[in-house]
Amino acid sequence: MAPSAISTPTDELSSFHSNGVSSLNGQLSNMHLNGHAPLSTSPSETLDLLCIGFGPASLAIAIALHDTLPKTSPSPSVLFLEKQPQFAWHAGMQLPGAKMQISFLKDLATPRDPRSKFTFINYLFSQGRLNQFINLSTFLPSRAEYEDYLCWCAGHFEREGKVAYGMDVCGVKVGTTNAEGRATSWEVTARSTSSGELVTRRAKHVVVAVGGRPVIPQIMQGLKHVAHSSQFANTITRIEEAVKDSIRPLRFAVVGSGQSAAEIFNDLWERFPDSNVRLIIKGASLRPSDDSPFVNEIFDPDRVDGIYSQDPTLRASALALDRGTNYGVVRLTLLEHLYEKLYMQRLRSSNPSQWRANILTNRQVLSASQSKDSSVKLRLGEVQQNAAGVQESGEEEELEVDYVFTATGYKRNAHEEILSELTKLLPSDSNSKFGVKRDYSVVFDGTKVDESAGVWLQGCNEGTHGLSDTLLSILAIRGGELVNSIFGNRSGSESEATSIGSSSPP
Structure with missing residues (x-):
């Protein structure tokens, strides 16, 4: 493809x-x-x-x-x-x-x-x-x-x-x-x-x-300094060139909970040592991808015949279960690397608000707007589930950043x-x-x-x-x-x- x-x-x-x-x-x-x-x-x-x-x-x-x-x-x-x-x-x-x-x-x-x-x-x-x-x-x-x-x-x-x-x-x-x-x-x-x-x-x-086709959430479409993960390498090169003489620490937000989001979060953290980086995820934590031998058989070519011949309703249910092996998950080695880096911040401060990098869990972007200086203002809502299992927003907060990268699929x-x-x-x-x-x-x-x-x-x-x-x-x-x-x-x-x-x- x-x-x-x-x-x-x-x-x-x-x-x-x-x-x-x-x-x-x-x-x-x-x-x-x-x-x-x-x-x-x-x-x-x-x-x-x-x-x-x-x-x-x-x-x-x-x-x-x-x-x-x-x-x-x-x-x-x-x-x-x-x-x-x-x-x-x-x-x-x-x-x-x-x-x-x-x-x-x-x-x-x-x-x-x-x-x-x-x-x-x-x-x-x-x-x-x-x-x-x-x-x-x-x-x-x-x-x-x-x-x-x-x-x-x-x-x-x-x-x-x-x-x-x-x-x-x-x-x-x-x-x-x-x-x-x-x-x-x-x-x-x-x-x-x-x-x-x-x-x-x-x-x-x-x-x-x-x-x-890269998908940027509709509420962030058309805003300056918002880019999809598929354009990260090219975009970050331009950012480096644009801010090479700047002394103000940059502020980044990454939206997504999968491998691409985690890689970008890690890269920004290492590329801009003085920057502030926030990874915004809907779940309570980043989750590891399952690449164990039995699960990997899901991707075997000889599985396609059985999947195609399934009753459409049963096939949809099976695919929903399988999605956890590939979507919204991160390789364990990268998770361990990120956890260790986050842990090392605790040596300097026990207050997460003072850390350069943070994972904002149970959050979703409710709205986004452009400020006069071209920064991006994100309104975040706490993700909760009611008794019926329906997702709704709890407390809200505002996060202002210079650049946003969305790892939000295709x-x-x-x-x-x-x-x-x-x-x-x-x-x-x-x-x-x-x-x-x-x-x-x-x-x-x-x-x-x-x-x-x-x-x-x-x-x-x-x-x-x-x-x-x-x-x-x-x-x-x-x-x-x-x-x-x-x-x-x-x-x-x-x-x-x-x-x-x-x-x-x-």
């Missing part, structure tokens, strides 16, 4: 409905992408596959295509359109010392085929760091190294000319139809982020893998805008919702869409496919499933189609 979601403003959707398509269509096949090879496909051809977004989810599909399709047959024509100017993965949360939360063995290839040259192990070997990594005795590499691994994989497909960066997809509509009036291809329209011009490409199969509904033109092709009982089959393909009305064309959704199917849908854990297997679903009998057997890990980089 892509690290940042595509947001499609109304004016871009309006442009999509127009017939004016720029000369970029001709330029797209000839332009060089960040110093890599020009695109290998022509704007006039109908692609076999077009992927919207080039994050880990689409990258896993590209790798599965490389590994599983027979090398003796013609390669399918494939193109990936990505909004970002270059490959990046959670760039806003690349913090010093940040570690992965899953084993490196759950990379983009190993669970599907350990012999693939796109494994994390082969990446280490090709970079000359395998033995040194072994000496670390860890399954959890740094987040920076894992992003470098992903960039290393992406480079193979960039050099093949299969990736176009700086392309913000506006929408998808029917491209061609057969004699029966069924759609046989799709027309994808994108806007160049550098020139603003429109580009169209046609494809038989489309995959939408655009990631999540919405995964960008596909609804991108595919809005296709709602007329859905079954009459769909309520304009894009339902998906087990293979992640959108359920269309069979009288309106031919079986030779289809649309697949990635990273927005947690409600039907389980908690792992938005995570890295199943990408290798899922990428192979999509390749098989789209290309079917064109896939060779694993023994014929896969290549042994090479000592040279892809």
